Amino acid sequence: MTARPTRVEVSVDPVRCAAHGLCAVILEGHVSLDEWGFPVVDGTPLETARLARRARRAARACPRRALLLKSEPVTGTATTVSS
Amino acid sequence: MTAAYETAPGRSAIGRVGDDNGVLLAGPVDGWADLATHRTRWTGRRPAPGRLVDLIETGGLCGRGGGQFPFARKLRTLLDQPAHRRTAAPVVVNASESEPASRKDHTLLTRRPHLVLDGAALVAAEAGVGEVVLHLHDGADEAVRVLRAAIGERHAAGLDDPVWRLSLGPARYVAGEASAVLSFVEGGPALPRWSPEPAAVSGLWGLPTLISNAETMAQLAAMVELGPQEWRDAGPGPWSGPLLLTLAGCVTQPGDVVEVVGPATVGRVLAEAGGLHEPPAAVLVGGYAGTWLPGPVAWRLPLDRTGLASAGASIGCGLLAVLPADACGLAETARLVGWLAGEGAGQCGPCALGLPRLGTTFDALAGGAGRVVPELHRLAASVDGRGACRHPDGVARLARSALQTFAADLRRHRWGRTCEHAGRAPLLPLPADHR
Numbered sequence: 021m022t023a024r025p026t027r028v029e030v031s032v033d034p035v036r037c038a039a040h041g042l043c044a045v046i047l048e049g050h051v052s053l054d055e056w057g058f059p060v061v062d063g064t065p066l067e068t069a070r071l072a073r074r075a076r077r078a079a080r081a082c083p084r085r086a087l088l089l090k091s092e093p094v095t096g097t098a099t100t101v102s103s
Numbered sequence: 104m105t106a107a108y109e110t111a112p113g114r115s116a117i118g119r120v121g122d123d124n125g126v127l128l129a130g131p132v133d134g135w136a137d138l139a140t141h142r143t144r145w146t147g148r149r150p151a152p153g154r155l156v157d158l159i160e161t162g163g164l165c166g167r168g169g170g171q172f173p174f175a176r177k178l179r180t181l182l183d184q185p186a187h188r189r190t191a192a193p194v195v196v197n198a199s200e201s202e203p204a205s206r207k208d209h210t211l212l213t214r215r216p217h218l219v220l221d222g223a224a225l226v227a228a229e230a231g232v233g234e235v236v237l238h239l240h241d242g243a244d245e246a247v248r249v250l251r252a253a254i255g256e257r258h259a260a261g262l263d264d265p266v267w268r269l270s271l272g273p274a275r276y277v278a279g280e281a282s283a284v285l286s287f288v289e290g291g292p293a294l295p296r297w298s299p300e301p302a303a304v305s306g307l308w309g310l311p312t313l314i315s316n317a318e319t320m321a322q323l324a325a326m327v328e329l330g331p332q333e334w335r336d337a338g339p340g341p342w343s344g345p346l347l348l349t350l351a352g353c354v355t356q357p358g359d360v361v362e363v364v365g366p367a368t369v370g371r372v373l374a375e376a377g378g379l380h381e382p383p384a385a386v387l388v389g390g391y392a393g394t395w396l397p398g399p400v401a402w403r404l405p406l407d408r409t410g411l412a413s414a415g416a417s418i419g420c421g422l423l424a425v426l427p428a429d430a431c432g433l434a435e436t437a438r439l440v441g442w443l444a445g446e447g448a449g450q451c452g453p454c455a456l457g458l459p460r461l462g463t464t465f466d467a468l469a470g471g472a473g474r475v476v477p478e479l480h481r482l483a484a485s486v487d488g489r490g491a492c493r494h495p496d497g498v499a500r501l502a503r504s505a506l507q508t509f510a511a512d513l514r515r516h517r518w519g520r521t522c523e524h525a526g527r528a529p530l531l532p533l534p535a536d537h538r
Binding site for chain 2: 031033034035036037038039054055056057058060088090
């Protein structure tokens with residue numbers, strides 16, 4: 021499958037967030053939880069298709085719909101990605 | 104920086120309401136400048152359509168509500184939005200001034216209302232917007248009275264004005280934040296909102312909205328009248344524009360509003376306008392969520408962006424709160440942190456949970472628990488940037504700058520002992536219903 025590479029940035033709406041913590045489980049390594057259970061996004065962009073899928077899954081899983089995704093196409097040549 | 108001082112015009116002064124030293128504050132000493140008086144100094148002329156943004160960019164006007172956002176960029180963003188959308192939402196003038204010790208906006212609104220109204224009218228005209236909302240806090244009775252009278256004069260004179268609407272919101276600290284004002288004007292609670300887009304893209308009801316501080320509007324009117332070059336040169340160094348400040352703490356007249364024209368240091372303002380003869384122990388610069396600086400450092404600091412930034416501070420909402428040698432900076436800070444913690448919206452977990460903890464921990468430090476200093480640093484870092492608005496960021500800044508500036512006092516606040524001044528009556532004012 022050939023896909024145009026995209027970079028996904030994840031951010032948390034701090035008003036909606038209620039510390040359910042699912043984002044930290046699904047995006048382990050990219051989102052951690054503070055002492056009160058609220059997410060800290062480490063800021064590294066998610067640049068693989070697999071990570072992009074995980075990010076979308078995390079956004080859907082959040083009971084408060086507090087995880088927002090921003091996708092930007094990364095300019096450059098398309099790469100072959102296995103799903 | 105030195106070059107800018109050399110090229111500034113010879114005038115360099117500190118003005119008050121009614122004397123001729125100021126630019127914005129010049130005019131009648133008593134009461135407010137009615138339309139006829141106002142028009143003897145300010146013609147209210149407007150630039151040619153389409154020219155305003157370039158003019159503002161040349162002058163370098165930055166928002167005076169605390170954020171210092173470049174106004175040209177804000178207006179340009181708004182004007183880039185589709186016309187049918189950006190003309191659908193009113194311009195909002197944020198005249199809430201929730202900062203407890205700040206009085207510069209109150210002074211402009213109650214003494215020079217037509218400057219604010221001229222500025223708002225001209226930006227509304229440029230944006231093609233037919234309505235301006237003037238948002239104030241409940242209890243700002245004098246400002247409401249003067250604004251109503253001033254608007255009445257403008258109607259009677261048949262000025263080419265937008266429709267003026269007065270909005271009164273709850274007098275809470277966080278209710279003065281821009282997105283909280285928008286939320287309230289929409290009919291919702293006066294609580295900040297989180298948005299990935301600035302208000303100029305998506306504000307009231309998702310429409311592009313220009314919301315700015317009342318002083319920013321007055322400065323805009325002044326800049327259009329004087330021309331960007333003269334307006335910019337009237338500021339302290341590379342600052343841009345005359346600077347309105349409120350003095351607080353141990354000055355001769357706490358609550359005094361002064362206007363700095365031309366280059367000046369903090370020390371010069373405190374000496375000439377505050378009655379100080381020597382550097383104080385410390386100065387809180389920018390607001391209660393601002394930066395503590397040691398007195399001798401603040402004293403020499405030029406009141407321009409570069410100078411303040413070099414000391415890690417920013418002008419914020421123009422507050423200079425002076426701490427004398429016989430007060431305890433840690434105790435004062437603990438009280439401010441406690442109050443600020445209670446003024447949060449309670450919407451964002453890290454802020455709602457972290458600030459009260461920061462408050463009680465700072466209380467412990469003020470009471471002699473020196474060992475909590477690392478915990479204070481940790482808490483400040485854990486709340487910084489974690490909310491929908493910059494409230495927790497400001498409290499973190501206040502706490503960190505206090506720990507740095509009052510480092511010598513930390514050595515005395517240990518093992519249950521405090522410095523000899525910790526028990527004195529608090530100096531910095533908080534709203535009357537606070538303990």
